[in-house]
Amino acid sequence: MLQPILTEWDSLCSAAKSLCRSFVPRSSLDSFFEPRSVAVVGASSTPGKPGRTVIENLIANGFKGRILPVNPRGGKICGFPVSKTIEELPSGIQMGIVMLPAAQTPAAIQECAERGISSVVLAAGGFAEVDHAGEDLQAELKEVIRKTGVRVLGPNTAGHISTPDRFTSSFFPLGKIPNGPISYIAQTGNFTGAMMRSIMSGEHYGVARCIGLGNAVDIDEADVLEFLADDPKTKSIFIYLESLHRPQTFLKIARKVTRTKPVVMLKGGATEGGAKAAMSHTASLGSDDNVLDGALKQAGVVRIDEFTYLFTAAKAAAMMPIPAGNRVGFVSPSGAFIVHISDICHQRTDLVFSKIAAATQKRLEDISPPFINISNPVDVFPSATVNGMEFAWREAMTALLKDPNVDAVVAILILADELGEMKLDFILDLKRRFPEKPIYISFSGDENSNAAAKSFLEPKGVPTFPRIEDPFKVLDILVQCRKSLA
């Protein structure tokens, strides 16, 4: 039932694109992610201007290749000699970042092609997402791309990031971007701007590749997914899309890649209101949402429904193994949390609280006061009042991690200066001892203590989730991913 609709959709959406591609051999995306040289067309010497920030970002990330600014005024920018025109550039340059106003971009692409630059990032907005004049301009752009065979990322993107190769085309002030196993594909330019700034300042995980597709006149989500599928630096893929330009191709690639890497996707424009908003954002129309939903599921892509999960689930995937199954051990400091989380897990997730082994049961009973009925989830506070907090949490978590019936352990710590310091080194020790099982930490109590625990644990690879619901929501997302992993 799905195939005909998708086929039709695919052919409708990408007819022009496929046509173009039949004439000119296209370069692979490799040169986007590991270029040896980059021209910045529209470079600026003025601090704060995008045409300067992009160069500062390259320097901050230690880009090893050549940086060649282009600006009619000439001179030097950030110490690099400036070419006055694209024509003046030396030959052999792989990548161009074009920071010109929209109207000048078709000509710039043409000139890049003539100078042998076959990969271009196009920053400007003002195309099909704004008005009819923009639509005409976008058509002109497509025609240049067709004729020249230049590969173009954008327009209407804040650029892309490739930390293994110390490269970025982002013109948002980022500084050094942390390297890690997560790659993002986003049909909004902003993902390599304020969003990346948010990750860098609030989280402790890093990215491999991060691509803002923008209007995707040439390079689309299927192209990028194909690149990431074979990218050894990418372990998990997180996607924000407002449309699928070539759904059938995308799903075909997805079916393959989800066997080796988790692929998690938020699809904007799932509702009529959202779709209307998407039209004026990236000039894109999503396909029928129910059809898409089923097709993504079949392809092993795990669909999420909140923007925030693009970061919380990515953190977990970056720091911990993907859980082997859905059986959770839960160490809670409060009966109310057990009641509430049981409801959440039952209503909204595939998670189950494992039936624990006899040895686990015995150990949990040993560390608890005699009058307490212990099971999983473990209400650990009675044990803490008798044995101290560190002992109680450590021994309960250890017992659950040892249990062959447990795939992952979530612990809510209760931290406050007034309760005395709780040393958390034991959690790092458990991470070392049980490398196959995810350990997620949440908190109850004093915010400053929670923040300190996050700052201690996360740089050492243990993810924390300040809200008690989050570790379970995230675990559920990754349990869904597990189902398609070979």
Place this chain on the structure above:
Amino acid sequence: MLQPILTEWDSLCSAAKSLCRSFVPRSSLDSFFEPRSVAVVGASSTPGKPGRTVIENLIANGFKGRILPVNPRGGKICGFPVSKTIEELPSGIQMGIVMLPAAQTPAAIQECAERGISSVVLAAGGFAEVDHAGEDLQAELKEVIRKTGVRVLGPNTAGHISTPDRFTSSFFPLGKIPNGPISYIAQTGNFTGAMMRSIMSGEHYGVARCIGLGNAVDIDEADVLEFLADDPKTKSIFIYLESLHRPQTFLKIARKVTRTKPVVMLKGGATEGGAKAAMSHTASLGSDDNVLDGALKQAGVVRIDEFTYLFTAAKAAAMMPIPAGNRVGFVSPSGAFIVHISDICHQRTDLVFSKIAAATQKRLEDISPPFINISNPVDVFPSATVNGMEFAWREAMTALLKDPNVDAVVAILILADELGEMKLDFILDLKRRFPEKPIYISFSGDENSNAAAKSFLEPKGVPTFPRIEDPFKVLDILVQCRKSLA
């Protein structure tokens, strides 16, 4: 259809309780919230012990009444002379906080009654929530309560809080508790412990009354709701319950109170798994969840499904007016947020993005670059690139707040040192100018800048929500509350 089930339930659950009450006249709850004197039975001189912490909390909150510790060793605790027995206490004491082991509590209640103390907070756990011996003890406790007429809060509670009267029976180290218009009823003792610590350290709103019901052998949610209904210090009521002891009475009171005060409730034990967990937490059995769901809706109680909303929605209710309707104006720095939030609002809330008035439309067009299609939600970034960030956000928010078609305004700020400072005083000005319309703030960008903005705005009464989904979820909860308000 609902009535017979609830009637039966009510009578089954509270048969014993109703019986007891027919013999002895019961004191009102007033003495729990504004006692002029309090005996602490099981007071301790050892720092860190609950029997000392409770006295330190009373001192920290500036309790104006008498504090009378009771401990067989006598002497002084925190400067107060200690009575060796309850019998030795002077007469005329209104309230007793009993911090003894479970087995000793029935006798202590008896002695309190004999000494004329008619209101008791019972801290000990170890009753029906643990085992059969505990059930027997709880039965004994009930019998003493029946015979003496003493009103008892607990057992298995961390106490209660009454900031307008500078009183608390909490034995969790809290210090001075901030005063505010929110009251909590929670069937978990911990709400006046670690949870309150979490609010105090992470949020900028205060509470009026906060009551941990624990096992609710005597005082139950209906009693407390009745007190809060007439309490001029309580503007909004937030509830966590695992069971309704007297659903019919509770719903009858709720129907009345929801006409003047928002009542928001999380019901733990909504699923089979959760209900089983509730049994071992507070020895309580919830009624059929679907029946309850309908009955709560009829009574105007807004049911939520995440623990976190007990704090995010409370913050909004404490700082801002309840929205007059569901028409939202949204100022966004990113098209992707507009797309995603449109989906969320459409799928999960009753919110609509207002069709704005012609004057609003014109003003928004005036401040935006000519090529931009402006509507609500407002993509404000194009205006910011032309006019600067402060101007763009201020004017867009002002236009929306002025619009008679807009009931509330949500703005996502984009903050980062690298983008230059954005002065936020204009938001305080808008709060003053439009006191009838809620303004909620969220963030994109640098976490440190977001935290600084939160610290600036919230103490001045503008709530912030770091996750972009939250202001909309919270607004929807309060829009539901509005429906029953007279």
